[in-house]
Amino acid sequence: MLYNRIAVLRSERSLNRQDLAREVGVNPQTIGFLERGDYTPSLELAFKMSRFFKLPVEAIFSPDPFRPLSDQVYEMQKREA
Amino acid sequence: MALSYAFRQARKRQRRRSRRIQVSVFFMFMLLGLTYGGRPLTWENAGILLPPYFWALILVFSSWRQQRLVPVSSLDERAVVEHGVEFERLGDTEQKELLNRYRVGTYLLGNLPDERDGVQEREARHEAYEVMRWLLPLLAVIYWAGWRLLPEGRVRECWTDGPVVLAWVLLLVLALPQILQMWTEPDVVGEPKLVSAEREA
Numbered sequence: 001m002l003y004n005r006i007a008v009l010r011s012e013r014s015l016n017r018q019d020l021a022r023e024v025g026v027n028p029q030t031i032g033f034l035e036r037g038d039y040t041p042s043l044e045l046a047f048k049m050s051r052f053f054k055l056p057v058e059a060i061f062s063p064d065p066f067r068p069l070s071d072q073v074y075e076m077q078k079r080e081a
Numbered sequence: 082m083a084l085s086y087a088f089r090q091a092r093k094r095q096r097r098r099s100r101r102i103q104v105s106v107f108f109m110f111m112l113l114g115l116t117y118g119g120r121p122l123t124w125e126n127a128g129i130l131l132p133p134y135f136w137a138l139i140l141v142f143s144s145w146r147q148q149r150l151v152p153v154s155s156l157d158e159r160a161v162v163e164h165g166v167e168f169e170r171l172g173d174t175e176q177k178e179l180l181n182r183y184r185v186g187t188y189l190l191g192n193l194p195d196e197r198d199g200v201q202e203r204e205a206r207h208e209a210y211e212v213m214r215w216l217l218p219l220l221a222v223i224y225w226a227g228w229r230l231l232p233e234g235r236v237r238e239c240w241t242d243g244p245v246v247l248a249w250v251l252l253l254v255l256a257l258p259q260i261l262q263m264w265t266e267p268d269v270v271g272e273p274k275l276v277s278a279e280r281e282a
Contacts, residue, residue, distance in 0.1 A: 016175065018163050027192040028163075029269050038267070039197050 004061045007035045008069060009053050024048040083155045091151035092161075100263040103140065107256065110136050111249050118245030119238045137252045140259065150191035156183055162190050201262060209257040220250060 010020055010031075017028040024045060033039035041049070041061070050057045093099055110133035120126045153159050160168040160179060168176065224246060231237035239245075 026195040030195055030197045042196055
């Protein structure tokens with residue numbers, strides 16, 4: 001099982017599945033399957049996503065569940081302060 | 082909502098329930114074909130003997146992925162195919178973008194196979210092979226037991242008719258990967274709705 005943040009990243013950028021699917025060259029349904037964790041992407045697709053979101057692959061996909069982004073941002077802000 | 086009958090039917094055929102009904106009909110026809118397949122092929126019997134083979138052949142040689150194509154003739158239908166909701170419920174950007182691309186007429190819309198389809202197909206072939214490893218010997222044992230144990234009569238004649246059994250086993254072997262995919266492919270879930278702050282307030 002590979003966890004991912006595709007839904008969050010997509011939502012942040014106000015993208016629908018159709019747009020993201022067009023950018024990375026898959027069907028919109030495949031994006032849905034990825035978001036629900038029903039499908040593990042190929043290395044090629046993972047890198048396409050990484051390039052599209054301009055983030056490292058490990059920021060989008062992880063073998064362990066992700067911590068909520070809000071927690072991480074809040075911690076960072078606390079550390080900076 | 083202006084959704085045509087053809088569009089609604091095509092969307093219905095894409096659902097898992099509809100695909101599972103098709104698979105069940107295949108097995109029903111297989112049973113029918115095995116039961117009546119031993120009868121001599123005459124004009125009277127042709128109506129019972131041939132349709133199961135035709136159905137099975139259609140299932141074996143037509144890709145179920147073609148069912149993903151839907152005839153789209155209105156803005157609402159295009160919006161449902163692309164975004165999962167009717168045109169009026171789309172945001173301004175999506176509406177404008179859709180209107181730019183919209184042309185009057187009926188078009189077949191759907192998705193070309195992508196990497197997930199390829200992976201699924203390979204997995205289904207592998208699973209079919211695993212199933213056949215125990216299914217084929219089991220069928221051979223059932224066939225042999227039937228031939229040895231069933232009393233003389235019509236049932237034995239039909240169920241142990243070599244060419245008929247062989248034809249159906251062959252069709253089953255060919256259809257099994259597709260049957261597995263049709264049975265296991267989940268329904269397409271639409272775009273999840275984000276509840277905006279404005280709507281909450």
